[in-house]
Amino acid sequence: MCFEIKMVNLQGKDKSKFVSNMFNRISGRYDLLNTIMTAGMHYSWRKKATKYLKKSETGMFLDVATGTGDFAFEILNQKIANKVVGLDFSVEMLNIGQIKSEKRNFDKKFVPVVADAHELPFADNSFESITIGFGVRNFVDLSIALEELLRVLVPGGNLVILEIVKPEGKIMSRLFPLYFEKITPRIGSIFAGDREAYTYLPQSVSNFLTSTQLAVLMTKKGFKKPVVKKLAFGTVAIVVGQKNE
Template sequence: MNEKITPYNSETVTKKEQVATMFNNISGTYDFLNHFMSLGIDILWRKKAIRQLKAQQPKSILDVATGTGDFAFEAIKILKPTQVTGVDISAGMLEVAKRKIKERKLDHVFSVRLGDSEMLPFEDNQFDAITVAYGVRNYENLEKGLADMRRVLKPGGKIVILEFSKPQGFPVKQLYNFYFKHITPFFGKVFSKDARAYQYLPESVAAFPDGAAFTQLMERVGFSQTKQITLTFGISSIYTGIK
């Protein structure tokens, strides 16, 4: 699912390799562009998503596709876990995350490692909770990735996924489509080393099976009590499920 949409439309390089290259290319401007192009709303979305775990109070959290670490930092601030582990396919993004961890003196609670989100380098039933922000639509095999996250989650553990979705109502749908297809690539080209990355963004969102299609996929791999919470007219969604 979603294998056909790739960052560089290469038939000789896997989607996974293209995604790693793309994030290596944009790692230096990723945080700035995220906050700039969302007008800072992405920060509020992350906070709301992490609050879905307040009742569980997880001590060990795995942040998949951790990138530069922003979702994990919110988890640390709000939930006060004992240990957060971040995994990402991009060495460039992890270098930024490591700098931020050091600056914030969080080495004792937050560690990151290079790894494949669809073949996680962890034992079964290892983590109390799993978080993913804006990562699952980049999976080469979405069902495989969801199943592997469930594998490393403890029984009764909760997963929280934050991802772009597609607004349906007029005029938000039309404004959103215009912004994503024209404004986002423009600013991506101006500020980023990789203009194609910000053309891929709307393409990957359009191809992603959001809403009920995604919660059904979560259920297919074994998650229960799945739920979707829409944010800001449906621009993003929070998905939760229990192992």
Template sequence: MASKDLQKTVPFEGSNLSKKEQIAHMFNDIAGRYDFMNHFMSLGIDVGWRKKALKLLVPLQPKMILDVATGTGDVAIMAQRMLQPDKVIGIDISEGMLAFGREKVAKAGLSDKITLQAGDSETISFPDTTFDAITAAFGVRNFEDLEKGLAEMYRVLKPGGKMVILEFSNPTKTPIKQLYNFYFRYITPTIGKWIARNKAAYSYLPSSVKAFPQGQVMIDILQKIGFQAVTCKTLTFGICSIYCATR
């Protein structure tokens, strides 16, 4: 039920476009302001979240990493620096985001180690068991079909490989819950309208977080797909969660 609710949650209510098409259009529109908005709205805490997620992959020493819904490549770049794999491949449906990501990769001098390419996370264009590790930061809740996307990630992961998903979650403790809900409901869309010049994108954000299956529900979905040793760790009073799973 939870994943069905997520599928119905779209950026542009009343649009004839599919959720996938709406997501691509939305991110193309905000690509130039996306990084600034991320850091501004999280007060820079999002950088630490990414580091904590990637640290879970250190013991694995992965040689091939797939970064799903890579956006502007923040995780791909951080993964290359922290884990030093042979190759990081990032896929995303937004060409606008990828264009900014490729500029960042080139500026970091990592174009020989990181490839960012157009790709649909629900039909990943790589053979079975290609990657040692898979990462996804703040992207899986944008899937049109969550379980299909997760199953694809399972398919291209090597046996013994590890997947790490970083995603927003809803705090449950007072008063953080109330403050968080107020910020997301009223402040976030206003900031989105003023700075990103796209109120719809930042109204969709809280709606998609609310609809996303969290905690044990998400663990159950991952286990149903076939993942093992599934864990969920909440960060910053429950604002964010790290899901870690092994094939």
């Protein structure tokens, strides 16, 4: 119990260091665990999220918290963009993403960048669209990150967030935590040998926002009329915000 409270209370640089080290540790099993825990549904969720992106043959896209690159590769597979910058602060996750990009012949279209979402190393109005898959709940300061994302997005461009969220319905708000908090650490222990990382995962969701709250925050930070699409009985959401033209 003390261990769990310690993780919940992580803030600032402590949280950033913990999350970065955690993803470096589990990078080799990350894709497998994603598939097991979602019964393979994470692939279809990304496909649905890409429907909110505007196709661009010449523009550059940014995939933040790209991890091993699956969101970026889905965009490239569908030829929505010709080039995607995949940004993450976990070097080991990006290394796997680079290997995957070469196997898919995307090595010239996928550009891995090690950086922090709170301090994006890009000029204003650099990207036509930005995506984030299962990453925003790990941000140290979501408000600052949203300001940075808005800054580097072109006017009229979309930010598409795909995230596990706290369900708002009465039934799922009770059932989901039971599954996530009890089963997920066991799966992580068995298949990744890392119970700690997969104890953090359900905690990160329980301490995060609902999809409605995320949309409200995006509006406060300057995004125009966010759209919310709920999936998986409200436990996963696509939240889309546009930068004013």
